[in-house]
Amino acid sequence: MEIQKAIFAAGCFWGVESKFRKVPGVLSTRVGYTGGQFSEPTYKDVCSLKTGHAEAIEITFDPSKVSYDELLDIFWSIHDPTTLNRQGPDIGLQYRSAIFFINHEQKEKAIRSKDKIDASRRFKKPVVTQIVPASDFWEAEEYHQQYDEKRKKRFIFNI
Secondary structure, three states: OOOEEEEEEEOOHHHHHHHHHOOOOEEEEEEEEEOOOOOOOOHHHHHOOOOOOEEEEEEEEOOOOOOHHHHHHHHHHOOOOOOOOEEOOEEOHHHOEEEEEOOHHHHHHHHHHHHHHHHHOOOOOOOOOEEEEOOOOEEOOHHHOOHHHHHHHHOOOOO
8 A cells, every 4th residue: 555645734733634534545644833944843933933834734645545636625625725824813824825745746736736726716816825845844742633533522521
């Protein structure tokens, strides 16, 4: 089995991770920070807006069950790629929309996908999503991993 990775930034990584974890063929996810100029950043560092990192998700997937193109389709559907450094109430460089490509094939697919989205006029404004080479991915603190799943478990009561 050939395993691949994809890295996306689409706002706060909690909800993004929750969506991708439900996709058949996604083997694992981890949230973290990438695209900045600071080694081993913490959440506090990234929120300071001094590191240049984005909140991102690294997806490990089985391409025989879900393709990179399908992951791109999900990426476009779960956030607004027309807002610069913002998703909903979250504002700042760390909330930017970005595709961090790992190889030339991913780069080409990401560019085609972005062009297709822009041409479709699905969004009233132009897409501002960055398509940039992947750089170091720094895993976020444990309490951020599968955050939505952990939060839901806190609200389950035993009767």
